[in-house]
Amino acid sequence: MDRRPGLSARLKLALSYAGFLAVAGALLLAVVWGYLLRYVPDNPQGLLGVSPNRYLLVRTFLPAAAWAMAFLLVFGLVGGWLLAGRMLAPLTQIRDAARRAGEGSLSHRIRMKGRQDEFRELSDAFDSMLQKLESHVAEQRRFAANASHELRTPLAISRALLDVAREDPTRDRDELVERLQAVNTRAIDLTEALLLLSRGDTGTFARESVDLSLLAEEAAETLLPLAERRRITLDVTGGAARTSGSAELLLRMVTNLVQNAVVHNVPTGGTVTVHTGTEGAMSVLRVENTGRRLPPDLVPTLTEPFQRGAERVRTDDEHAGVGLGLAIVQSVVRAHDGSLDLAPRPAGGLLVTVRLPGAP
Numbered sequence: 001m002d003r004r005p006g007l008s009a010r011l012k013l014a015l016s017y018a019g020f021l022a023v024a025g026a027l028l029l030a031v032v033w034g035y036l037l038r039y040v041p042d043n044p045q046g047l048l049g050v051s052p053n054r055y056l057l058v059r060t061f062l063p064a065a066a067w068a069m070a071f072l073l074v075f076g077l078v079g080g081w082l083l084a085g086r087m088l089a090p091l092t093q094i095r096d097a098a099r100r101a102g103e104g105s106l107s108h109r110i111r112m113k114g115r116q117d118e119f120r121e122l123s124d125a126f127d128s129m130l131q132k133l134e135s136h137v138a139e140q141r142r143f144a145a146n147a148s149h150e151l152r153t154p155l156a157i158s159r160a161l162l163d164v165a166r167e168d169p170t171r172d173r174d175e176l177v178e179r180l181q182a183v184n185t186r187a188i189d190l191t192e193a194l195l196l197l198s199r200g201d202t203g204t205f206a207r208e209s210v211d212l213s214l215l216a217e218e219a220a221e222t223l224l225p226l227a228e229r230r231r232i233t234l235d236v237t238g239g240a241a242r243t244s245g246s247a248e249l250l251l252r253m254v255t256n257l258v259q260n261a262v263v264h265n266v267p268t269g270g271t272v273t274v275h276t277g278t279e280g281a282m283s284v285l286r287v288e289n290t291g292r293r294l295p296p297d298l299v300p301t302l303t304e305p306f307q308r309g310a311e312r313v314r315t316d317d318e319h320a321g322v323g324l325g326l327a328i329v330q331s332v333v334r335a336h337d338g339s340l341d342l343a344p345r346p347a348g349g350l351l352v353t354v355r356l357p358g359a360p
Contacts, residue, residue, distance in 0.1 A: 009084070009088060009091075010081065010084045010085055010088055011081075011084075013080060013083075013084035013087070013088075014076075014077055014080035014081040014084050015077070015080070016080065017076045017077075017079065017080025017083065017084070018072075018073055018076030018077040018080050019076070020076070021072045021073070021075065021076035022069065022072055022073050022076065024072075025068060025069050025072040026069065029065050029068075029069070032061075090112055090119035090120075090122075090123065091119070093110050093112060093123070094110060094119075094122060094123060094126055097109075097110045097126060097130070098126070101130060101133075106130055106133055106134035106137060107134060108130070109127045109130065109131075110123045110126060110127055111123075111127065112124075142305075151187065151190060151191070154183045154184070154186050154187040154190070155187070157183045158180060158183050158184070161176055161179055161180055161183070162180075164176075190324075194324070205245075205246040205248075205249060205335075206246065207244045207245050207246065208244070208245070208246075208247060209242055209243075209244060209359050210242065210243055210244070210245055210246075210247045210250050210359075211240050211241065211242050212241040212242070212243060212250070212254070212276045212283055212285050212356070213236075213238060213239060213240050213241055213276040215247070215250055215251045215254045216236050216238075216254055216258075216274045216276050216285065217236050218251065218254075219251065219254045219255040219257075219258045219274075220234050220236045220258060220274060222255065223255070223258050223259055223262055226259070226262055227262050227272065230262060230265065230267075230268070230270070231268045231269060231270075232262055232265055232268075232269075232270045232271065232272055233270070233271045233272070234258070234262070234271075234272045234274075235271070235272070235273050235274065236274045236275075236276075237273065237274070237275045237276075238274075238275040238276035238277045239276065239277055239278075240276070240278075241276040241277055241278055241283035241284060241285065241358075242283060242358060242359045243283045243336065243338075243356040243357060243358060243359050244336075244357070244359040245335075245336040245356070246336075249332045249335070249336075250332065250336070252328065252332065253328070253329050253332040253333065253354070254274075254285065256325040256326070256328055256329050257274075257285075257287040257326075257329055257352055257354075258272065258274060258287060259325065260287075260325050260326065261287050261288070261289035261350070261352075262289070264289070264291055264350070265289050265290055265291050265349070266290050266291055266292075266348075270289065270290040270291065270349075271289065271290050272287070272288070272289045272290075273286075273287070273288045273289075274286070274287050275287075275288075278358060279355070281357065281358050282355045282356065282357065282358055283355070283356050283357070283358045283359075284353065284354070284355050284356075285353070285354040285356075286351065286352065286353050286354075287351075287352045288345070288349065288350070288351045288352075289349045289350060290345075290347070290348060290349045291348050291349035291350065292348050292349075293344065293345075293346075293347075293348045294344040294348075294349075294350060295344075296344065299342050299343070299344055299350070300342075302326050302342060303326045303327055303329070303330040303340065303342070304327065305324055305327040326342075329352075329354075333354055333356070336356050336357070337356070337357055338354060338355050338356035338357065339354075339355045340352070340353075340354055341353040341354075341355075
């Protein structure tokens with residue numbers, strides 16, 4: 001932003017210090033004049049005939065007072081300039097760090113030394129902001145790179161299939177159409193998932209009262225045929241859990257959690273339990289499933305985009321997904337001011353807990 005040049009903060013503080021000293025000196029001189037010199041007689045004999053009169057004291061006092069005022073003014077300017085420079089030195093470090101961040105260098109940190117004060121608090125807050133911003137930018141770059149790769153894959157497959165069909169006209173056309181349809185469906189699913197993830201991150205949606213228990217029943221009903229084909233028992237328990245948000249996004253969140261629990265399960269005889277309820281002022285949704293034991297270092301990465309959990313069990317590749325299921329869940333939870341906790345079960349599988357602010 002273009003601004004007109006003005007006085008620096010250091011000069012303003014120096015002038016303020018000098019002005020304060022000058023005003024204090026002037027008040028002191030006024031007190032001396034008002035409560036001392038006014039009681040000195042103005043006659044040739046002075047006080048009791050032995051002291052100087054008011055005229056002589058005034059002639060002696062005024063030059064000394066003028067020199068004292070000049071000294072206070074100069075001392076205030078010089079001392080105020082030095083003191084303001086020392087006080088504002090931390091702001092110089094913060095300014096330089098802000099300029100470097102504006103030029104794209106987010107890895108720089110101030111790390112201001114010294115005891116805790118307002119400037120150190122500002123410095124720590126600025127460092128924390130840079131760290132979060134750097135992490136967010138890196139995450140967005142990884143996301144863009146992964147999204148580009150994932151979108152390129154079905155397009156490359158489609159192109160290869162079309163090239164094969166063009167070079168070999170005798171190839172079975174029905175098989176080619178079926179494979180193209182499968183690739184195109186996957187590309188559409190990926191695009192819709194990316195749009196939903198972006199919508200959840202922006203938080204631009206209308207809010208209404210939503211009961212998580214009803215969404216859990218709807219998601220379970222939708223995914224029941226999939227669970228039956230895999231011989232997995234799907235149960236929905238608990239009571240009402242009302243929250244405020246987008247019914248569409250919250251339904252997608254619950255559906256993703258239940259679908260992940262069904263897909264990443266034991267080959268046969270597994271279970272998926274969906275429980276809803278309240279804990280204080282929070283509405284809680286828990287999705288628990290059986291499965292293989294998960295390494296502790298794998299669980300925190302499951303919510304990252306395009307992380308498909310290679311070490312988690314799938315009974316087939318029909319519902320392998322695009323690696324955005326739990327990423328969308330985390331985005332929706334964050335947009336609704338909630339929290340998402342993932343914990344591996346000791347016997348195998350995963351326990352996912354979603355806490356959202358309750359609604360009356």
